[in-house]
Amino acid sequence: MTVLRAYGDRQGDGMVQLSFTLELPPSSRAREAAKRFAELHGLAEPLVATMEQAAPGFSYFVVYGRSRHGVDAAAIDVPEALTLALSRDEIEGRIKEHLGRKLLVVGACTGSDAHTVGIDAILNYKGYAGDKGLESYKGFDAQNLGAQVENEELAARARALGADAILVSQVITQRNCHKENARALVELIERQGFRDRVVLLLGGPRIDHQLALELGFDAGFGPGTKPSDVATFLVTRICGAPPA
Secondary structure (H helix, E strand, O other), X not given: OOEEOOOOOOOOOOEEEEEEEEOOOOOHHHHHHHHHHHHHOOEEEEEEEEEEEEEXXXXXXXXXXEEOOOEEXXXXXXXXXXXXXXXXXXHHHHHHHHOOOOEXXXXXXXXXXXXXXXXXXXXXXXXXXXXXXXXXXXXXXXXXXXXXXXXXXXXXXXXXXXXXXXXXXXXXXXXXXXXXXXXXXXXXXXXXXXXXXXXXXXXXXXXXHHHHHHOOOOEXXXXXXXXXXXXXXXXXXXXXXXXO
């Protein structure tokens, strides 16, 4: 069975949840408006589970309903940065065997972006969800430049240090500024002539591997990425795939 429908109370019942805000104060009229809005989006038998004031004159809704749609999972082919994370010992061993030195990563939140939670989670010792950051590996030299770093500064620092990889974090996404800024960094590094000597990684809440490839990066990492995922990709890319 490759055509999949949403799973609510039982397999294939198509039950989904839709949340939205309408410019109406909470009322019976607003509840009916929410039901009709959900029906216009294809939900059958909509049930307004939540109606609460979001701001004066505005209501926030959560509506449950039955979707008629399904997706053919067998027809989906999405590129992935990696399929299986290596263990810490495997990562350390491959760096020592193939490089004989530390693998140098320079990272930053670029442009006007001041949100360092993601870049800190990957690079700093503390890490994320019990998975320690690249600073904790003996085989990595992780240079975290912090927030609001201009592309020119990041490129210059990476080039001066002879970085093996550059990790860019983009959290601010208004008007697709994350795409413009990321693409501008790739173009800058290409003009400076060292694109073929550095692995470029892009991360953030609205980043996936496909988007990163389209912007000229070597890999993209979205929400839930752990430091070991990034470490595995870098080691595999720079040191070669592990033996089967």
